[in-house]
Amino acid sequence: MSEGGTDSDDEQSGGEQSGGKQDGDEQSGGEQGGDEQRPAPSTAEKVLTGVSVLVTVLVFGYVAWHAVQPPSHVPPEAHVVETETLSNGSVLVRAKLVNRGDTGLISATVEVGCDQPQPSTSLSYVPAGGRSEATFVCPQGTTRPNATVTTWVPA
Template sequence: MTAGGGGGGSGGEDEEDRQSQRGQQDRQGGQDGQDQQDGQDGQGQQDQQGGQDGQDQQEGQNQQGGQNQQGQQNQQGGQDGQNQGPGTAEKVMTAISVVVTVLLFGYVAWHAIQPPSDVPPKAEVIETEALSNGSVLVRTQVVNRGDEGLISVTVEAGCDQPPPDTTLSYVPASGREQAVLVCPPGTTDPNVSVSTWVPA
């Protein structure tokens, strides 16, 4: 009875040892599975980081390539502008030359139709009128054909000896002023003229 009980007790201890060993193995297996899972997660994170780095590097290369291409285009545009520069400058100089030539011809033509400054003034008869004493009143007009005024103009009529005359104090440039002369009775052609004048 005592031996049997001892055998039973030993068998129970063996069973407990086996269960304890099995529990340790299960725990070790769980730990190994967890470590394997952690390794896989770490590997996935490294792969993801590597993919991100590769993508960043690709974007950097693309951006660098875009900048190089833009720089080449700008440089090419600058060269094209320099090549076109002389053509534009030449056109501008040609236009300026044409304008200057036209202005010069216009200036010469304008002066050609203008009376010279040394053109003498001219006197002309406007009308004659017989006075009560028989004398003839001659109304004359002095025309200044020059481009500067006259500070003194003397008009005379060839109707008597010495010829009657009168002096105007001022005749403006390209202007007209009237004067009155008196000729002897019977005068029909007073023949007025400018005898002297003084430019301003």
């Protein structure tokens, strides 16, 4: 027991202090001595390191490439998907709006070229690369209607 009333392992082991060096001790820090060298890395380690570096460089290159590219301002497109003649002679027209741009659309107005009057509708939020559909009713005798995007508001 020491004077302070505590019993320490250091005193019981002959006065060694933890972390202290004795003559002939190896260097601290996990080193195994200056003469021994680590074995050379195996071929598998070299290949794995090379592949890891390559993948890392490719990922950073991909991100950097997309960071410096300007957004594509491709205008939205509309086209007729299907037409169907109803029992009263009217023509049901299904049109699809396709947004191939890099930015979404807050709204887009699609118009179908029927006989007068030309029906139109406003489609809300079409995401980048997204699609939206609308259905129109054209008067009797409408043949080969076409769909166009008349206005759009990018996000």
